[in-house]
Amino acid sequence: DQQVKQNSPSLSVQEGRISILNCDYTNSMFDYFLWYKKYPAEGPTFLISISSIKDKNEDGRFTVFLNKSAKHLSLHIVPSQPGDSAVYFCAATLTTSGTYKYIFGTGTRLKVLA
């Protein structure tokens, strides 16, 4: 049962335009949502996060939006740059009985075309 879903396996965007990556989830008990970026042959690196009590968080070119009623979050990258080409994973955290788990989506491969 995939609790965090990224339904678009890939996305291509022209340099300078907006990239929008989407993520859906099923568990309303998630505490935080995060986005990670992964280049080939490297580990994922943290990009941006949002608490479940917020609906927007912005950091430079990156903004994450959370729509709790739709159980949907999105990552906006404006403007997109060729160096943003990578696989993006959304993740959600769940705290149960004093331990916490990170649950990742399947990833979206973003290609920014110069």
Add this chain to the structure above:
Amino acid sequence: DVKVTQSLRYLVKRTGEKVFLECVQDMDHENMFWYRQDPGLGLRLIYFSYDVKMKEKGDIPEGYSVSREKKERFSLILESASTNQTSMYLCASLGGTNEKLFFGSGTQLSVL
């Protein structure tokens, strides 16, 4: 910055061999995790540990075991490797509730 070290970048093993993957973190983090990454399946949690000698099964623990004898070190063991365990293995550590995970650079394991 936090450093999570997986010293092996690539590893080739034969079916039935024992595989030992080691992960070391330098930030005194309590929580450590092992994931595997497969195309189209994302990152799937194998095991995690929230303290020394403590471990919890993740979503896909079958065929794996772990060891956490020291706080900084979390090892993943494949007692008898199989071809379906060919994958990228990623270790991560976490300092506290809802903080970000720090990942190692991963080990690409091929089981022939």
